[in-house]
Amino acid sequence: MGKSFMPKIRTERDLKRVQLAGLQWTVNQVYKNSEFYRNRFDEAGVRPKQIKSLKDISKLPFTTAKDLQEGYPFPLRSVPFEKIVRIHASSGTTGKRKVLCYTQKDINDWANMFARCYEMAGLTTKDRVQIAVGYGVWTAGVGFQSGVERLGATAIPIGPGNIDMQCQFLEDFQSTVLCATASMALLMGEEVEKRGLTDKIALKKVIMGSERSSDAMRIRMKELLGVEHVFDIPGMTELYGPGTGLDCLYHEGIHYWADYYILELLNPETLEPVAPGETGEMVVTTLRKEAAPLIRYRTRDLTRLIPKRCSCGSILPMHDRLLGRSDDMFIIRAVNIYPGQIDHLLSGIKEAGSEYQIHLHRKEDGKDYMTVKVERAEGLPPSGDDALTRTIEEEIKKQILVSGKVEVVNYGSLPRSERKSKRVYDHREEA
Ligand code: ZN
Numbered sequence: 001m002g003k004s005f006m007p008k009i010r011t012e013r014d015l016k017r018v019q020l021a022g023l024q025w026t027v028n029q030v031y032k033n034s035e036f037y038r039n040r041f042d043e044a045g046v047r048p049k050q051i052k053s054l055k056d057i058s059k060l061p062f063t064t065a066k067d068l069q070e071g072y073p074f075p076l077r078s079v080p081f082e083k084i085v086r087i088h089a090s091s092g093t094t095g096k097r098k099v100l101c102y103t104q105k106d107i108n109d110w111a112n113m114f115a116r117c118y119e120m121a122g123l124t125t126k127d128r129v130q131i132a133v134g135y136g137v138w139t140a141g142v143g144f145q146s147g148v149e150r151l152g153a154t155a156i157p158i159g160p161g162n163i164d165m166q167c168q169f170l171e172d173f174q175s176t177v178l179c180a181t182a183s184m185a186l187l188m189g190e191e192v193e194k195r196g197l198t199d200k201i202a203l204k205k206v207i208m209g210s211e212r213s214s215d216a217m218r219i220r221m222k223e224l225l226g227v228e229h230v231f232d233i234p235g236m237t238e239l240y241g242p243g244t245g246l247d248c249l250y251h252e253g254i255h256y257w258a259d260y261y262i263l264e265l266l267n268p269e270t271l272e273p274v275a276p277g278e279t280g281e282m283v284v285t286t287l288r289k290e291a292a293p294l295i296r297y298r299t300r301d302l303t304r305l306i307p308k309r310c311s312c313g314s315i316l317p318m319h320d321r322l323l324g325r326s327d328d329m330f331i332i333r334a335v336n337i338y339p340g341q342i343d344h345l346l347s348g349i350k351e352a353g354s355e356y357q358i359h360l361h362r363k364e365d366g367k368d369y370m371t372v373k374v375e376r377a378e379g380l381p382p383s384g385d386d387a388l389t390r391t392i393e394e395e396i397k398k399q400i401l402v403s404g405k406v407e408v409v410n411y412g413s414l415p416r417s418e419r420k421s422k423r424v425y426d427h428r429e430e431a
Contacts, residue, residue, distance in 0.1 A: 002125055002152055005116035007259045009315055018259050020054055022287025027051050027060070030293050034078040036071055037295060057262065057285060062271070063297045065098060068238070072096040076292040079103055084291055088139045090237045100237055103290040107146075113257050114147025114243035120314075121205060121231050122249055123177060125152040130175035132166060132184055133209055135159050139241025140209060144179045147243055153177075160184055163191050174202040178225070179233075182208045182217050183417050186354065189224025198226055209233045209242045215347035216354040232321055238297055239284055245319070253306035253318030261286045263319065264296070265305055268326045276307040281326055282319070300326045302338065330424055332360060332368045335402045339423040345395050346374060351388045353377045355414040362428040370404040372396070378411045 009015050027048040030037035041047065044061040051059070068075045077084075083103045090098040102110070123129070129148045135141030141159060148155040156175055158166060166188060169175060178185060185206050192198055203225050218230045232254055235242030245256035256263055265280035266273055274280035282299045302325065306318040324338030331337070339358060346352045353375030361369045374392060376385065385408040392406040 005112050005119050005151070007257075007315070009259060012315065015258060015315060016054060019262055019287060022259075023054065023057065023262065023285065024048070024051055026285070026287060026289070026293050026295070029290070030076075030078050030295060034076060034293075036067070036076060037078070037293075040295075054262070057264070057296070060285070060296050062283070063295055065238075065298075065300070068098040069096045073099045074101060075099070076294070077101060078293055079291050087137075088237055088241065089137045098237060101291040102240075106240065106289055106291050109260065109288055110143060110240040110243065111146040111150040113240065113260060114143055115150035116257065117207070117231075117233055117243050117246040118147055118151045118153065120246045120248050120255060121177075121207060121229065123151060123153055123205070127153040127177050128156060128173055128175045129153055129177040129179060130156045130158060130166070130169060130173070132158055132160055132178060132180040132188070139235070139237045143235070143241040143243050144207075144209070163188070167191055167195055167197060170201045170203065171197055176202055177205045177207060178203055178227075179207045179209065182221075185221050185225070185230075186217055187416050189221050193224050198224070201226070203227050204229070206230045207233050207246075209235065214343035214354055216350075216352065217347075220354055234322065236299060236301075238292075238294060238299070239286065240289070247318075248310060248312045248314065250311045252308075252310050253320055255310065255314055255316040255318050258317055260288055261294070263305075263317075265303070265319075268298075268300075268302075274304075276305055279304045279323055302326055302340075328424065330358075330360065330426065332370050333402055335400065337400055337402070341400055342372060342396075342423075345399050346392070349388070349391060349395065351377050351380060351384060352392060353411055355416070356423070357414060358424045360424070360426045360428050368428060370402065371407060372404050373407045373409055373414065375411050375414055376408050380411075382408075382410075 009018060031041055031048045040061040046059045050056060084101045085104045086102045086107060088100050131141060131144045133140040133144055145155045145157050156169055156173060185208055204227055206221055206227050221230055231246055233242050233246055234254060235244045239261060245254045247254045262285045264273060264283040266283050268281040279302055282301045282303055284294055284297050284299060286294045302323045303319045306320055310318055324340035329336050329338050342358060346356055355375045357373045359371045363369055388408050389406045396404045
């Protein structure tokens with residue numbers, strides 16, 4: 001056995017002790033060294049010494065993406081520039097990018113967290129990890145790679161696209177793990193099948209980052225690539241990058257690294273904690289981050305805590321897959337809908353494919369209409385389309401409580417993307 005990256009914490013009490021120490025260190029650090037945070041604390045009338053228990057976190061002010069953009073380019077900076085060894089930025093397209101800086105310790109901590117992800121997925125130094133996520137100023141590629149190297153496995157850094165090279169290396173290098181977005185992994189699966197490589201490759205696991213994915217996508221990926229496990233890796237630039245948690249081999253939820261950050265789940269309207277198990281917005285506070293610590297950062301990502309201990313026995317708590325973003329939410333006929341709900345619903349219907357689009361229109365009658373375009377599952381004849389349409393329409397009505405029109409289209413006819421697939425097309429402002 002090699003080095004372990006799991007926390008040496010046995011009980012919940014010990015975990016809480018680690019969290020309180022990290023929280024107290026962080027509030028002192030930012031109050032002393034960041035003008036932004038000091039002003040925020042003063043406005044909220046809170047001093048670091050008032051943080052005596054974990055419950056006192058509720059006294060602290062929130063931070064948002066807007067704060068990062070307004071403080072561009074170095075918001076939240078809490079160390080002198082001499083200590084900063086790297087800068088990453090989000091790949092955001094609108095407005096200013098979110099820029100985050102890292103000390104050497106931050107970079108080391110991130111690699112350790114990422115190595116822990118791989119360890120949780122059961123990887124060893126014998127694994128060969130093909131990295132098909134993007135490299136650049138955003139945090140994806142380099143994070144995946146440093147984690148592999150920290151664990152001591154073999155990294156094969158390719159980046160996205162390059163399908164010919166990806167397939168060739170899968171066969172020639174016998175890669176055992178593929179890291180990609182869900183769309184890219186699915187695209188690779190389809191290519192592997194088309195090229196008759198299924199029996200010639202050695203893939204065992206897929207680790208998917210930065211995109212929501214449905215159960216149907218996972219099942220399809222397992223079939224096409226012949227893998228045993230598909231893992232979800234959450235993460236965002238503000239919180240180091242990807243690698244801040246992973247579902248283990250039991251897939252009962254995503255373990256998150258509670259010794260590195262505190263996760264609160266709050267009602268996005270009232271900002272009060274939701275009941276255990278209820279959906280809320282993820283709000284994170286870092287415990288060790290030096291260059292750009294986060295205090296109650298509102299991620300806009302929605303999920304729920306899984307209020308039980310995982311069968312693997314790990315002390316690390318779990319949250320569910322991301323159920324959408326409070327920003328992606330759309331409202332139709334006064335009902336709040338997240339694309340993740342449509343994902344979830346379609347994944348329960350085996351005749352439906354994994355690709356879909358949601359189109360919103362406003363008609364002459366002034367009312368809003370939703371049309372869901374769904375691919376028929378591969379290999380099925382169009383003769384079943386009417387029945388499939390009815391099934392999906394009924395499920396939408398039953399599960400989401402609105403009426404939607406369903407249009408079944410041919411398998412492979414909706415655009416595939418190597419990055420995130422666009423799901424919601426809102427045409428309501430076009431008229
Ligand atoms: Zn587990």
